[in-house]
Amino acid sequence: MDYGMKAKLLQHEEEEEEEEEDGDLKRRIWDESKKIWRVALPSIIARVTSFGTLVVTQSFIGHISDIDLAGYALVQTLAIRFINGLLVGMSSATETLCGQSFGAGQHHMMGIHLQRSWVIDLITITILLPILIFGTQIFKLLGEEESIANSGGYISLWFIPFIYNYVFSLTIQMYLQAQVKNMIIAWLATFQFFIHILLSILFVHKLNMGVAGAMIALSTTSWLLVIGEFIYIFGGWCPHSWKGFTIAAFKDLVPAVKLSISSGVMVCLEFWYNAVLVLLAGYTEDAGVAISAFSICLNINMWEFTISLAFLGAACVRVANELGRGNAKAVRFSVDVLLGTSIAIGVFFFVLCLVFRRKLAYLFTDDVRVADTVSDLSLLLSFSVLLNSIYPILSGVAIGAGMQATVAVINLVSYYLIGIPFGALLGYTTSLQVKGIWIGMIGGIVAQTITLVYMIIWRTNWDDEVKKVSERLGKFYLKSDGNYEQLSN
Template sequence: MDDEINTKLLRHEEEEEGDLKQRIWTESKKIWRVALPGVISRFCAFGTIIVTQSFIGHVNDIDLAGYALVQSLSVRFVNGILLGMSSATETLCGQAFGAGQHHMMGIYLQRSWIVDLITLTVLLPIFIFGSQIFKLVGEEESIANSGGYISLWFIPFVYNFVFSLTIQMFLQAQLKNMIIAWLSAFQFAIHIPLSFLFVYKLNMGIAGAMIALSMSSWVLVIGEFIYVFGGWCPHSWKGFTVAAFKDLVPVVKLSLSSGVMVCLELWYNAVLVLLAGYTANAEVAISAFSICLNVNAWEFMISLGFLGAACVRVANELGRGNAKAVRFSIQVLLGTSIVIGVFFFVLCLVFGKKLAYLFTDDDRVADTVSDLSLLLSFSVLLNSIYPVLSGVAVGAGLQSVVAIVNLVCFYLIGIPLGALLGYLTSLEVKGIWIGMIGGVLTQTITLVYMTWRTDWDDQVKKASERLTRFYLKSDETTEQVTNEL
């Protein structure tokens, strides 16, 4: 009798284990369907910025520092605002898709274009008066002048963010973002020969590198327009509509909370680059620190793929009203991302110093990068955790809570700690980076606790209320803007 009971229990455990493996496999396929195209597209898009930095670094060391300053401060500042405000599109489109309100997704996309275009235009003085701003914050005159010149060349580039970021989120929410991966790969593939042509063959130097960057970035946007407008999104894109101008205020509110959340995260690194500019031998410090941050940011593109997957999976399941599926998806997401993080942690430890020579021929910069490689490795490891949890928050519409967490952990803990270690000890740039890790570690622990304590059944109710508030019938979206005008 006991043997029979033990046999039944063993069989039941085996069935549960097999069922769990199947559930993990099924969830992993859903995650990678979103994450892999997201990783490829972000990796390639950011890769164009890295390639441009590499070309400029082999032209002139002062311009390398100037480019690093603009890319790490001005572009990151503006990109942070636009990426954050665009993540409202990610929340709304993801939940609308899960709830079957497909026609609303095109309206949310158009609303995000309106909000982002106005926002970016307001922010243009950051690039127009780049040199004056850098001098105002105390950067060396030669670096500030170079940064001011490069800032002007970045203007046509940054306008691509308005469309590329939002369309990617629009397509990602409906599991159609593989096209973005292909377009991004094509963008990266043509960027290298374009840079070589303009910088070396036509001998255009810095201007040539920046022209190549803008041209390749708009190739991606044009490809996205063709896909969306060409009939490949028949249920979610119904054409331009005056409905896009309705309910803009609540969308702006969600966009602002999203913007603050992401901005506080992206600006964190920018402030640390600024702090590096006040250390001894600022040119070497800024260049080395920027190289490490860009390597970290390039790997972070993988984490952003998982951030997008977390947002889509959480938003879709909340839209469907399935709180249990949300919890399980978070567990699988974190497990997968951490395994990848450990792999890159080891990789950065092994190839620390060699990374620098991809960007510069200066041995002083390379030695400083080598000295920071251990800290870079730990940053890469943390990248595998907190972006996933940020994606969970975006999917649930909890951006405002994470914004407060980011403010406290980064600006009240990380930056003061980095400044303290960087200026009052002999650690300098290394001390600034230790402070950065301290802030990220605190944020990671807080987000883990917050995710664990979240009542997902309650979040299902809130998602349903939000979708009901914004809902418009399909026939209300067929009015064309041109007919109204």
């Protein structure tokens, strides 16, 4: 065989190997995508519809009066986001522990982690009640206009029965998500959303109950979701992970509290970031218009962000499961697929926000000034939506690996030492006003994103993380013999 023939044979063999590798990569991406979407799709449906109830309530109140729209925006964006951010963060500890326990085959521990989270979150939310009870006084102390502060204080009282649903709804979603059983939450949340619209129409328009009617509809439907989740868990659909109530949930609370606090600080710093910026908007000229417009944009951004939160949850589950199994290589591959999928979705919504611009505002208000301001902010809204497709995924990876404390420091520096001062500088010393505040917000997110990319993608040694997870699971492990005897300290 001459040299030319050998060269052709070698080239043919190389091409076949490349095709096999390419085919294998496509198969791996497809398999990983299916695992991601099994978690993400139900979570997207659940989060979009659940948060949608708040958006629908804002829409109904916005057509009652402009003052009540600003008051609701103040409460929801400041007080409720403050509380929700802390609870979401603390509940993410449940996501970490349940995901890693599921990956390690310690299914019975998941029910114990869930009950521990109920105890911790119930105490936390009760401590936070004065924020809603003294809403009017707090808003006035913060320098908000008296009419807006009074409206906000009245609405904040109606939020009290609503916020207690977070104790159960957030933690149960993460508990079910860790074992890929969250489709039930998607169905329940969708049912909740449509019932909420019907009840809002009944109470606000048919019975003319105004703001009170809108808030009663919100609280009622939020608890319908929780009741449905209880029926699913207690009814025997989680036989391996739910073994009934146990006194073991009150044991070893200190390590769980530590992880919950670090998780809470990490996530709530992100949620509170937007809240602080709305507060800053309240000090600009024509504060009512500024707060309403900013809140509408942030609610649209947050509604799209719920999709990113679904991928955050998928990232947490996939990373936690694979770390629990001890598969560092699978973790790295999953992160790559998650980022690629999420960024593609982010580009789609980026274009969507640019196309609809002004029309978005009229879903919430009839005020032309507010609509004009929203339209003016639409470009910044689009960029915020695009960034939503990156940093939540990296945060989800960090939660799955138990790196919450590190990310909390990154969030603190990026948001509160860079973003807010930069936004305040542009908002108050230039003619940009609200737009300047939002540019500062985006600056903080960009700083956070760059840091997380460096930390998660380039710096983290996933083989070392596998060892850390093994040690953590050993620390929390209890026997499943009914006595729940602790094996290690």
